[in-house]
Amino acid sequence: METAEKITLDPSKIMQVGTGFFGTKTLLTAVNMDLFTILAKRELSGKDIQSRLGLHSRSLYDFLDALVAMRFLKRKGLKESALYSNAEDADFFLDKNKPSYIGGILEMCNNRLYPFWNDLEDGLKTGLPQNETKNGGKPLFEAIYADPKKLREFVGAMAGVQMGNFIEFAKAFNFSNYKTLCDIGGAGGFLAAHVAINNQHMQCTSMDLPEVEPIAKENVQNMGLKDKVKITSGDFFTDDFPKSDVITMGNILHDWGTKDKKTLIKKAYDALPKGGALVVIENIIDNDRSKNAFGLLMSLNMLIETAEGYDFSASDFDAMALEAGFKSTSLMPLKGPTSAAIAIK
Template sequence: MVSETISTNVEVTPMHILQTGLGFWSSKVLLTAVNFKLFTLLAQGHKTADELRTALNLQQRGLTDFLDALVAMNFLEREGNGARAQYFNTQESDTFLDKNKPSYVGGILEMANNRLYPFWSHLDEALQTGMPQNEVKSGGKSLFETLYDDEQKLEEFVAAMGGIQAGNFNAFASQFNFSGFETHCDVGGAGADLSIHIALHNPAVHSISWDLPRVAPIANRNIERFKVQDRVVTQSGDFFKDEFPKADIITMGNILHDWDLEQKKMLIQKAYKALSKGGALVAIENVIDDERRQNAFGLLMSLNMLIETHGGFDYTAADFTSWAKDAGFTRVDIMHLTGPSSAVIAYK
């Protein structure tokens, strides 16, 4: 490895540059493993490379490199060496990448592999043109039209959004003080995941998961699965055309970042109008730090909005505060949730 020692006796190497520049290698290995349902298979027990080859219908060439790369990357463990070596999940992989567990977060990784990975290869063009690089580029429909017209893609998208936000929804539902809030509406509620978490932690709150009609069957299955039908219901509407249901608290999980500035402001204004006096609007997103130096994931998510939408972008707490106060809200708080995500809370 090339290195250079500078005057302060600190060795400078290109390792960080190379690891980042070739990061797609490790990314694609993990995404492929998730797509193969490798971690779900290994949740059943230890297996040799040959057993995995047979179960996944793979070729011998490259197989042990693939598996051992996952070991080196700390996604798998291995006991022994050679043909009799046994592979099994790490605790992290077993918890979050076994599709049969409610803690599964692999939905967003499935979507990354099947949808986002090829689009991101055109980031340079997106930055040069300011235009999406998904189906729209070749004359196809927009992101949400594409998803809502294809049942399989819609199911994958809803599962992805629910999986990536599960920890945040649980943190918000368990940590926010719901005293004084009796009614809740989750605008763009998708699979009703946030409404379900709120119901499980706050039995006095009655919730509406509000989204387009195509999503209701998915949400209703989830509501029935968690047995909260007495406190969570679905209602259908289009947040660009219809008024929001009246509620004491309105949430939007990964909604505002999909839209341009004027659309963001319109949604915030609609929420203000629908809220009771003293009510709160909560946006759960990868809120970028005000100095725009630390939350790399939030900034990368904003670039993903460049790739996928015509005007979407992620934002800082200061941005949200400005928009909320323009709409009439009097106070804005921020609550850190998990990882790069936070809830920004505007009070009426």
């Protein structure tokens, strides 16, 4: 009788993912309470943090030391004698007073998305959104744009989730044959701003709904770019896109179903000159649909948040772009799970 090969199975991956929400909610809570912003000024004792954040003593050190164990905080000493400070990445990305702050998306995860994902099973069975609309609320964008506080949080979230990729794209893409760029659905204006900063010859425009215009103008003003970046208002479904050499869309197409995706791609095609480029910056799913887990999970988030939206693969984009009339496509990897899908007219 042949001896069966002994296989050692390890449940750690199952447990890590299955209980992952423990760590997720701990980090989101710390961001939401401005812990990293407070610690950016100076290191503090547990008692100081307790007083500043209004925490109970029972789980104070479990909370702080969990953040130490997850490498978001650093610590000298133990419990009552401990002094806490930010880890380098937390200090750079999670201090609200730094321009590198990406916590906006984490604030939105904490304040909106975290409870909605509890109903993922309902979404998978019904195909319907599981956000505010489930209980008779307004659709996502209508609700966000009607509330100035929610809108500012949303614009900050969109900036935070893709800021590094906007900068990477602005530096890596070859703009030498182009002079003008328009970012469609430009939110806070950051993609256009970083292209202008890194490509002095470029004149850039950021287009979004009128409610966003004051926020984008404020951002551009603060960055000293009001002469290089124009902020304009419009509805990208009902208004023509401004004529530009390059048209960008950052995290726009995944909000919509196939018909609307094709409409936006065709409108971009019509606004571009021959040789012009459409650039779509998103968490493009690999064609084998087996590697970009974040892109696939983001597509599930579109189920939670939208009526028809989904994330897509490079081959999905290629098919839609070629159908619209573009002559060639390519993919530029950016940071992490994000890529720039490019179509040339």
